[in-house]
Amino acid sequence: MKRHEAAPPRAIVAGDGVWLIDEQGRRILDAISSWWVNLFGHGQPSIRAAVVEQMQRIEHVMLAGLTHEPVVRLSERLAERTGLGHAQYASDGACANEIALKLSAHYWRNVGRPAKNRFIALAGSYHGETVGALGVTDVELFRDSYAPLLRIAATVPAPELRGLPDDAARQAAVERACAALEAYLLREAPNTAALIVEPLVQCAAGFLFHPPGYLARVRELCTRHEVHLVADEIAVGMGRTGRFSACEHAGVRPDFLCIGKGLTGGFLPLSAVLTTEQVFQAFYDDDIARAFLHSHSYTGNALACAAALATLDLLDEQRLSANRALAERLDRLFEPLHRHPRLRHARRIGMIWAWDVADAPADFARRFGVEALARGALLRPIGSTLYFMPPYVIDEPAAEHLLQATLGALRATLDDAGGARGAEQPLA
Ligand SMILES: Cc1ncc(COP(=O)(O)O)c(C=O)c1O
Structure with a gap:
């Protein structure tokens, strides 16, 4: 709130595709899909019509x-799309992750292995801000104020690929990360319910990418050591990486797949946890204590489900392929950023682009946000x-x-204005 005294929040009164429109009629390009939720632009007509109907x-x-x-219908469509035939709904990403974690631990209890109740996360992980989700989140800024409330998960390193010179070095980084996970599992699998990962891109950690091969190895290790794999695709699901789910790049089926954010195209809060027949069967019983007693008032809200169905209609295979082609064209257009003298580690998957700013001033993020706005x-x-x-539209x-x-x-924003200005010249 103190910061807003210097930079008051901008009041948005309308949206039109990739554009937001403020009180003064100024148009602002929503380059982050309003925290990654708005997949098909603001006011998308068919989603709006579905909600109204x-x-x-x-x-x-x-x-x-x-x-x-x-x-x-939504549960059937998601089952078709993911191969995971059972769904539980919540409203937000954090709540979806909570469901997955609870389901995992409860599964092991139901099958007679109650000691398997601890979790593993990747270093730098982000899974949301509720108490359970913060327990598997490894971002000090968000977590540490609440540390006494949390049951903090173990973390294992993810492969760090930035700045590595070649494939051999990248493969070695993957091997090291897999070895660390395996060493942990060899010791702790009897007490571990699940490993939770953000497949392919750890967005909140600063867009750390890992290759599909790492995810495939993680799946193998989890299977071998009887630990569930929770794929938190709240940020990267729903086509963001160029496939419907990020796990598809690795040919991996997780035990729990969490999707949210873009599930309704940014119209209404809805998240889902999809899981397997094996998990479902462990809860299928006359004894109510073996059931999953987890409810939210708005579980499976009908308006949100209608928005999600309309979003899925838009996100068919043809659309995913068109998105991949569009992303390649935009990538060429963003070339001046790839070779900008102050930007490093240009990386992209699907419709996610990231660069690290070299020698960024301490308050770079805030100042840059103000200047961009x-x-x-x-x-x-x-x-x-x-x-x-x-947004995919x-x-x-607009990209220009x-x-x-x-x-x-x-x-x-950057001190070295000369270098940055030089990079703009080819476009002039
Ligand atoms: C990977 C991941 N998981 C969970 C969440 C939390 O989602 P929500 O803010 O909807 O609770 C986020 C939010 O950015 C996320 O990026």
């Missing part, structure tokens, strides 16, 4: 002893990592606007 029928009914068509782009670097996660002219706003904000 559902509103005429039934807006919400509790999912206990009652059901409704949108939640049944002044140039009509919503961007919020994480520390010294600049990233784009635009961004086109070349984003590029110019970014270059301008870099020039205004």
Whole structure:
């Protein structure tokens, strides 16, 4: 709140595709999809129509002893899409992860192995801000104030690939990370319920990428040591990496797949935990204590399910392939950022771009955000990592606007203005 005294929040009154429109009628390109939720642009007509149509029928009914068509259809569609045939709903990413963690530990209890109740996360992990999710989150800034409330998970290193010279060095980093996980599992698997990972990209950690091969090895190790794999795809699911789920790149099926954020295209809060028949069967019993007694008032909200169904309609295979082609074109357009003298480690997967700013000033993220907003782009670097996660409907002219706003904000923010200005010249 103190910071807002110097930079008051901008009041947004409307949205139009990739653009947000403020009270003064200024247009701001939403280059981070409003915290990664808005997949198909603001005010997307078919999602809006689906919500309005559902509103005429039934807006919400509790999912206990009652059901409704949108939640049944959504569960079937998600099962088809992921191969995971059982769904539990919540509203946010953190709550989805809580469900997955509880289901995992309860599964092991139900199959007679109650000691398996601890969790592992990757170093730098981020899984949300509720108490359970913070326990598997390894970001001190978010976690440490609440440390006495938490049951903090063990962490294992993820492969750090930035700055490595070649494939051999990258493979060696993967091997080291796998060896660390295996060493941990050899000791602790009897007490461990699950490993939770953000597949392929640890976004909140500063967009740390790991290769699909690492994820495949993690799956093998978890299977071998009888530890569940929870794929937290809250940020990277729903087509963000170019495939419906990030796990698909590695041909991996997790025991629990958590999706949220973009599930409704940014219209309504909804998240889902998808799981296997094996997990379902462990809860299928006459004894109520073996059941999963976890409910949220808005579980499977009908309006949110209608929005999710309309979002899935948009996100078919054809669309995913068009997105991959679009991302390649935009990647060429962003070339001045790839070779910007102050940006390092240019990396991209699907519609995620990230760069690390060399010698960034301490308050780079905040200052850059202000400068970008002044140039009509919503961007919020994480520390010294600049990233784009635009809605999938961004086109070349909008991307060009984003590029110019970014270059301008870099020039205004970084001390070495000369180098940054030099990089802009080819576009002039
Ligand atoms: C990987 C991941 N998991 C969980 C969350 C938490 O989601 P929510 O903010 O919807 O609770 C986030 C949010 O950024 C995330 O990136």
